[in-house]
Amino acid sequence: MLNGLDITFETVDFGKTDIKETATESMQVDRKSGKARNELWKKCRQYRNGDSFDLRKMADVWQVVYYRLANKLKCFKLHIKQVTPKDQRRYAKVYGNFNDTVSWNRCFLEITSNEKEHRGRRHFLQGTQADKGIMENVIIDEEHCKNTTYITLHRESGDQWLVIGKLMVMRDCVNGDYVVFTKVPLQPRKADIMDALKKFGLDHPNGTMACNVEKSWMKYEEGSFT
Structure with missing residues (x-):
């Protein structure tokens, strides 16, 4: 029973760590994309997000x-x-x-x-x-x-x-x-x-x-x- 609790506790901890790391990575990506959008808006006041450009x-x-x-x-x-x-x-x-x-x-x-x-x-x-x-x-x-x-x-x-x-x-x-x-x-x-x-x-x-x-x-x- 104690072993089961330990396993459950460790699993939850790892889950929290994964969520925290994913959230941090997501924030970094958001900051980069936000900065990129700001640069595009500086170049083009009427800039619109569209499909990928080729x-x-x-x-x-x-x-x-x-x-x-x-x-x-x-x-x-x-x-x-x-x-x-x-x-x-x-x-x-x-x-x-x-x-x-x-x-x-x-x-x-x-x-x-x-x-x-x-x-x-x-x-x-x-x-x-x-x-x-x-x-x-x-x-x-x-x-x-x-x-x-x-x-x-x-x-x-x-x-x-x-x-x-x-x-x-x-x-x-x-x-x-x-x-x-x-x-x-x-x-x-x-x-x-x-x-x-x-x-x-x-x-x-x-x-x-x-x-x-x-x-x-x-x-x-x-x-x-x-």
Whole structure:
């Protein structure tokens, strides 16, 4: 009987020790994740917790389908491609670092658009996997006049990006405006877009449909009932 009590007592003690150690570890993890979130919020005032972020998933051809912006958005496509280490070294040599503003070793993606006014413009996204989709815009314009090339770096606020299934959401770090893109040539249902925005922390989106895809959604949804 005494041996039984001893065994029970020891088991309880070990249990308490395990709980205490687990709680301490949990507190340390919480502190680290809390510190990391604070750093992200410093970079992006409108930062939202989302799914895990993967840079490689952004490399594709996208078309705008839904947005909330101050001005009406034109229907356009984006091609996001990966920047290789060789490209990074070449851009660093050609453009320089603009007084340490640009870190080419952190520019892993380049955006090209089919918009005419952006021809001759280079647009890179600066950030890493650890930044949870918070990417700084590196926008460079080249203007050639006679034998001189003028290079201008445009200052623009960063954005938070997230790929959710076949959709990509971009949210402005300053004012919280957002744009939703779909992989070309897919045409998602409105419900899919709403679900993606909810995953990105936007529970009550009040945006505008783009590129005249609303009729396509209507046909898709009507056809699903027949």
